[in-house]
Amino acid sequence: MPDVSLWHAARASGMVSMLLLTATVLLGILGPMRVGTVTWPRFTLAGLHRNISLLTLALLAVHIVSVSADSYVPIRWIDNVVPFVSTYHPFWLGLGTVAFDLILALLVTSLLRPRINQRLWRALHWLAYICWPIALAHGLGIGTDAMSGWPLILGVLCALAVLAGMAWRLASARKKIMARLS
Template sequence: MTALAVTGSPLWYASRASGTLAVLLLTTTVVLGIASGNRSVPRRMGRFEIGLLHRNLALLTSAFLAVHVVTAVFDPFTSLGWTVAVVPFVAFYRPLWLGLGAAGLDLLLAVLITSVLRQHLGARRWKAVHWFTYAVWPLALFHGVGSGTDIQLPLQLWLYAGCLGTVVGAVWWRLVRAGPGRVSVRIVAAVVTTAVPVVLTMLLATGPLQFR
């Protein structure tokens, strides 16, 4: 166990805990979104119930994300400031990993704002922006594994591994059960889904897991 994991401030603990919960909830939201788009969803649950659950999980994710950002900004150990939270790659502390988190936050804010304005934007424009949710998830995962030294804790590492395996499994399940058409979209999804765990493993081996 790292020294920081033992001696971190209460704000650090709150930031890491809320960040981890946000990643877990975002993973569940993404998996539910992937599964609900398939015709093989459970018949006992109607589309209204699935849509309501999906929306509530998204709101809960946003709430924990807000706690994560606020506690990280006010944590005296990092002294990040609000600019770092919303402008990618300007931090002096782990700029890559914090920049990925800021980029994910910006995309999620775009999704949330357009969801509020959905009736004014129209379903087509809203859906186009809503696709950014699938980009938010890998950004959040990479940010989580690279921005905190608690990634060296076995439980934390297994939690992120579980999130990764769940989303990858859901995507491949969707690809296998997909009907004909949109071959290019399926190829891109397959390539990206395969690349994410490979790149993440390489970065972990050469970066965060080497910190002491």
């Protein structure tokens, strides 16, 4: 019987990474809205956003290492950083690579935030809105059972949560603009 522990590690870490990335995006949406309460001040939400982002990177590392170490599929280490060069599902794996590269860009620019222009950092941080749907598409496209059962439900719930968060943020911004104009 073949050892499927790496496959399980890759699958589980990929799904948990998607959940954590969704939480990171939602907390990122809340930040500029100045959401906070007495029990959850804004700096707490910012810290939670940062820590969940780091946890997402750790789980993503587990995901990448486990898919690359698993000999069942031919995923080379280079396939994890150079998009669309893999022989195994090049499009879907390439999307995952693009999402990973964008996450790395977000990490590096966040680490350099005190040393770079605030507007540049903010503009680059908008990459999260591109990264998230690419990562979701990667998971739904390459996952062995992602388009059925609970993995599909999980993907749909993540999408609905981010769409609701974005709608709330846009409505809040529109309300502020309308208040300034009146």
